[in-house]
Amino acid sequence: MVPGKKIRVLVVDDSLLARSMITKGLSAHPRIEVVGFAINTLDAKRKIPALTPDVVTMDVEMPGQNGIEFLKEYLPANPVPVILVSSLNLKVFDALAAGAVDFVRKPTTEDTQAAFVTALAQKVLVASMSRVRVARPPAVSAAGAAAAAAAASASSPAGLLGNNPALNSVLIGLGASTGGTEATLEVMKRLPADIPPMVIVQHMPKGFTAMYANRLNNLCQMEVREAKNGDELRRGLALVAPADLQARIVRIGDKYTVSCTPGEKVSGHRPSVDALFQSISEVVRCKTVGIIMTGMGQDGAAGLLAMRRKGAYTIGQDQESSVVYGMPKVAHDIGAVCTQAPCEGVASVLLRHLKSL
Secondary structure, three states: OOOOOOEEEEEEOOOHHHHHHHHHHHHOOOOEEEEEEEOOHHHHHHHHHHHOOOEEEEEOOOOOOOHHHHHHHHOOOOOOOEEEEEOOOOHHHHHHHOOOOEEEEOOOOHHHHHHHHHHHHHHHHHHOOOOOOOOOOOOOOHHHHHHHHHHHHHHOOOOOOOOOHHHHHEEEEEEEOOOHHHHHHHHHOOOOOOOOOEEEEEOOOOOOHHHHHHHHHHHOOOEEEEOOOOOEOOOOEEEEOOOOOEEEEEEEOOEEEEEEEOOOOEOOEOOOHHHHHHHHHHHOOOEEEEEEOOEOOOOOHHHHHHHHHOOOEEEEEOOOOOOOEOHHHHHHHOOOOOEEEOHHHHHHHHHHHHHHO
16 A cells, blocks of 8 residues: 555445445545445446455345355455455355455444444455455365365374374464464364364454354364363363453463453453463463464564563464464564464474474
8 A cells, every 4th residue: 555545445235224334434534435335246346446446345145146256256356355244144254265354243233333433444454455365266064174184184294193292281372363264274274183282362353253163173173162261271172262351371280271351452452362372471381382373463472472482482474375464574573483384384384393392
């Protein structure tokens, strides 16, 4: 984006009420200009070339071709950043897999409209600087993906990690934001079922973290679920921090649990990657690994540096594969990252390190 130039936005939604709310809210932002609207995806296909928006906001469910079908068909040849405006719907993750940059939950009451507009405007600013991914081929079923992953693990050099007792005393933390839902999946689906315990912080709206954990659980070999306060960490289990709660590690004797509690935002977020990583650096006495993935801002960088200073092995996603090279860049620039890797290579770097223990 040219400094000082307003971000041009096209609003795509079949609801007149939603279009009006979004247009009015975004137009009030000093850095955003709403250049038009479309009532469905067919209308959007006509207007995007004519209006040349920098960012498109799009409803997922619309009459005719829905947002997911549009993304799969249109984005590969026309990589414009798209932000989904969605209800609490599992299909949002299919749309992210099809190439959408981010999503925001539609307000359920008038009382939540202001917060919605603020969140959407912030995501528009981030999306204008993001890298649009080309959609991958259609995913196989969850069962088919799990079977394929298991077969690949058994036949690949990675294999299963086995009974190495050293791996019973390892804890892994992973943090991500914009673009992170798919980036984290790319990492997790390449890991074996007996991975050391993991805790994942992914910035997303309330209500979506449980659905995201279920998606990972269906597509990956290890058990994945949304964390609950007091959950004990164990090998083969990955926990996703619940939205709107801070997740930290607590040590009880030689065991570790996760604390999920209300609290102030840390580095602008709740849950915060920094809060998780800082707690790992302070209380964990076993070997640790920290992974920081795509995302805007700097959440996680300071915490990852604290982990590294305590002897953790740290991995950062590289610039070329990041949707937004913000969080991993800050972490790299302050010396928090031991190794950088592309999204598809993070798992192999992690496994190589674990096998060296």
